[in-house]
Amino acid sequence: MPKWGWLSGLFTWKKSANARGASRVAAAAETPSETAYNNTLQQKKKKPIISVEQEGNARVLKVVAICGSLRKASCNSGLIRAAIEIAKESIPDMEIELVDISNLPFLNTDLEVDGRFPDAVESFRKRFLDADCVLFSTPEYNYSVTAPVKNAIDWASRSPNVMAGKPAAIMSVAGSLGGARAQYHLRQIGVYLDLHFINKPELFVNGYQSPQKFDEDGNLIDKAIRERVKKLLLALQEFSIELLN
Numbered sequence: 001m002p003k004w005g006w007l008s009g010l011f012t013w014k015k016s017a018n019a020r021g022a023s024r025v026a027a028a029a030e031t032p033s034e035t036a037y038n039n040t041l042q043q044k045k046k047k048p049i050i051s052v053e054q055e056g057n058a059r060v061l062k063v064v065a066i067c068g069s070l071r072k073a074s075c076n077s078g079l080i081r082a083a084i085e086i087a088k089e090s091i092p093d094m095e096i097e098l099v100d101i102s103n104l105p106f107l108n109t110d111l112e113v114d115g116r117f118p119d120a121v122e123s124f125r126k127r128f129l130d131a132d133c134v135l136f137s138t139p140e141y142n143y144s145v146t147a148p149v150k151n152a153i154d155w156a157s158r159s160p161n162v163m164a165g166k167p168a169a170i171m172s173v174a175g176s177l178g179g180a181r182a183q184y185h186l187r188q189i190g191v192y193l194d195l196h197f198i199n200k201p202e203l204f205v206n207g208y209q210s211p212q213k214f215d216e217d218g219n220l221i222d223k224a225i226r227e228r229v230k231k232l233l234l235a236l237q238e239f240s241i242e243l244l245n
């Protein structure tokens with residue numbers, strides 16, 4: 001019996017409930033966005049995500065990364081760059097892609113015309129939809145997540161919600177608490193959106209504490225934090241395989 005076999009009955013029920021929901025959507029007139037959403041879901045069902053227990057007809061775990069800071073020398077984007085390197089070097093079944101959110105317009109539902117979003121939003125939502133899970137790295141601004149990351153989430157949440165059911169993990173570089181308050185706000189937002197955040201390990205980085213952890217371009221130079229990023233990625237991978245297969 002597979003390691004997670006005892007959960008299979010529950011997943012079968014959950015999958016068929018999702019299928020019932022999807023067919024109700026299909027029965028009504030689909031918007032272009034809903035058609036793309038349903039097609040991608042069908043494609044994904046064909047191949048399981050790779051795991052140590054599987055061989056052959058499997059695929060790698062695709063992670064979409066979102067950075068909450070738009071600064072050129074952002075330390076949070078440095079954390080994501082480090083995560084991308086780590087995955088390439090030592091987590092062969094994981095691919096991480098950073099998605100630029102700086103070109104997204106402020107959310108305004110007047111910009112949605114005949115079931116289509118502005119081009120930048122369509123392409124952002126497509127990349128989210130194609131991914132298996134999400135990696136956030138965000139600073140804390142005034143005790144919460146930043147406006148750019150909230151704006152990106154709001155666009156992704158528009159029907160059909162392209163984040164629904166995805167596993168997710170959070171990292172943050174901020175002031176004294178390392179972004180803890182922003183992370184817990186993000187977890188709260190994720191409740192309504194059906195994002196499934198891993199609980200541990202938590203990764204909060206105080207960017208102002210010496211010794212310096214990032215260089216002037218925002219690149220991570222601290223080996224201990226690099227190791228913690230790797231542990232977070234491995235936990236996200238394990239949880240995703242468990243949740244999505």
Ligand SMILES: Cc1cc2nc3c(=O)[nH]c(=O)nc-3n(C[C@H](O)[C@H](O)[C@H](O)COP(=O)(O)O)c2cc1C
Pocket residue numbers: 069070071073074075076077139140141142143144173174175176177178179207
């Ligand atoms: C508008 C604004 C508000 C901020 N509020 C907080 C805050 O509430 N808590 C905190 O820890 N840091 C706060 N900071 C500091 C940033 O989180 C910190 O500089 C972070 O490292 C910037 O990330 P980045 O290098 O990725 O841009 C604030 C910064 C700005 C610009």
